[in-house]
Amino acid sequence: MIDDDNSDEDLDEDDVEFFKAAASLQFGASNKKKVPIAPGFYVVSTPIGNLEDITIRALKILNEATLILCEDTRKTRQLLTLLGVQSSSSSKGKQKKLLAYHSHNFYEQRETLRDRIVRNEDEEVIALVSDAGAPVVSDPGQDLVDLVLEANGGGGGGERKSVVVPIPGASAVTTAVIGSGFKCDDGYRFCGFLPAKKNERVKVLESLTSETSLLVFFVSPHKLVKTLEDVAAVYSKSPPRRVCVARELTKRHEEFFRGTCEECLEEFSKEGRARGEITLLVESSDLSASTKKTLATKVAPKNINDDDDTNDDDDDESDKNTAKVLLEKTLRHLLLERAENQRLSVSEAARKVSQDLGVKRRVAYSLAQKIKDSSSGNTNNTNN
Numbered sequence: 519m520i521d522d523d524n525s526d527e528d529l530d531e532d533d534v535e536f537f538k539a540a541a542s543l544q545f546g547a548s549n550k551k552k553v554p555i556a557p558g559f560y561v562v563s564t565p566i567g568n569l570e571d572i573t574i575r576a577l578k579i580l581n582e583a584t585l586i587l588c589e590d591t592r593k594t595r596q597l598l599t600l601l602g603v604q605s606s607s608s609s610k611g612k613q614k615k616l617l618a619y620h621s622h623n624f625y626e627q628r629e630t631l632r633d634r635i636v637r638n639e640d641e642e643v644i645a646l647v648s649d650a651g652a653p654v655v656s657d658p659g660q661d662l663v664d665l666v667l668e669a670n671g672g673g674g675g676g677e678r679k680s681v682v683v684p685i686p687g688a689s690a691v692t693t694a695v696i697g698s699g700f701k702c703d704d705g706y707r708f709c710g711f712l713p714a715k716k717n718e719r720v721k722v723l724e725s726l727t728s729e730t731s732l733l734v735f736f737v738s739p740h741k742l743v744k745t746l747e748d749v750a751a752v753y754s755k756s757p758p759r760r761v762c763v764a765r766e767l768t769k770r771h772e773e774f775f776r777g778t779c780e781e782c783l784e785e786f787s788k789e790g791r792a793r794g795e796i797t798l799l800v801e802s803s804d805l806s807a808s809t810k811k812t813l814a815t816k817v818a819p820k821n822i823n824d825d826d827d828t829n830d831d832d833d834d835e836s837d838k839n840t841a842k843v844l845l846e847k848t849l850r851h852l853l854l855e856r857a858e859n860q861r862l863s864v865s866e867a868a869r870k871v872s873q874d875l876g877v878k879r880r881v882a883y884s885l886a887q888k889i890k891d892s893s894s895g896n897t898n899n900t901n902n
Contacts, residue, residue: 555582557641559666561659563652563687566795567769569600571688577601579685583645584612587619587631587659593649619646624658632665650795651690655708691734694764694797697774698732704802706732712745719745723752728851733800739765742792743783749800750779759801766794803851845877849886854893864890 560579565571580586580603588594594616598605606613619627635644646653646662654660663682670681691708709726712735713719726733737745742763753759763775763782771794775785786792852867862870868883875882 555579555643557638557643558681558683559635559663560643560645560683560685561653561663562645562647562685563689564597564647564650566650566688566690566693566767567772568688571768572601573685573687576685576687577603579643579645580647582643584614584640584642585644586614586616587644587646587662588616589618589620589647589649589657591616591618594647619658619662621658624661628662628665631662632669635662635666636669651688652686655689655691655710688768690736690764690767690795690797693767694734694762694774694799695732697764697767697772698762698776698799699774700732700760700762700799700801702732702802704731706734708734711736711738712741714741716744716748720748720752723748727752730803732802735798735800737796737798739792739794739796742796742798743787745798746779746783746786749798750783753779753800759803761801762799764797764799767797769794845871845875845882846885846889848875849882850889853886853889 555578560583562576562579563573564576580598580601586594586598598614604614619631638644646659648657648659654663666682691706695702695706707726707729709722712722735745746761746763749761758778760776761779761782763773763786765771765773765775775782777785848871849867852862852870853864854861864883864886867886868879871877871882871886872879
């Protein structure tokens, strides 16, 4: 709803210019007055599957560019054709040149390209693209951007002959996070591609067990099953986490398959199921809402401090024991299993569990103290 009492006085100059520019676009109609693209180095995001996700700004850069660095010249040329991008610069009339810049040749070319970008003697519009999505994200383009910024004094202040300008667009990471439905109150951590070798892959996963935020990985389809097996093995020791296999994002057969690692393994072990571009998400370490409810309602001081049998029926007793085990695992993780500089004190761990899981703080504190004392006793016995 529009408030008629508001005026342009509520908008700063940037806002006003934005709305004027948006109005002048007329849903794709050409502008009467075209703003020239300044010479520089533009890192341009391309669609990850659906061509309609290209931005107007990206199209303007690609049309003006005289040099486009890309992973695969054939794929980029096909993309430009589908997008209707001209084969020559729209302002200079100079033929576009596509130059392959990828993981197999970037080391040999990076310094030459850095010098060309930084000096920019011909005042070129130079674009960097990947086959799909944002360049420099798990991409050799990151190295080139770093070199260019370092050559310009780290990218801050002072006179610069060239700038690095990111052109945002479609992202497999954010698309997967949104579509997964997993909460990311503590943010998410993008981990790129996992190592190809099993031992190295497991080491990386183990190093992330203390990470409480949502984890996001890129996975090749032929490595999906093995990766799920490793994730299941590594995270079986901590409170259970769900995973989401996000595949063919923004395409016709887009899919978000959520479940336990075992459920995903069963599904994607079927012939022909592990296809397309895949983003794998591992749920944050906070327990699910149903588990929190169980902990809050089933765990009482008597369950923790007393060993006496209760008169509850067998099913209720089983629920209580399960809740107690999950609470203990969570506290043990916070107190002992994290990296040393991330471990919490007994009081801090009790406070966090109380806030996150709805367990009474004195209950959490009592169990946390027992775990801490038990750990200290084991250490002393070992030293003796």
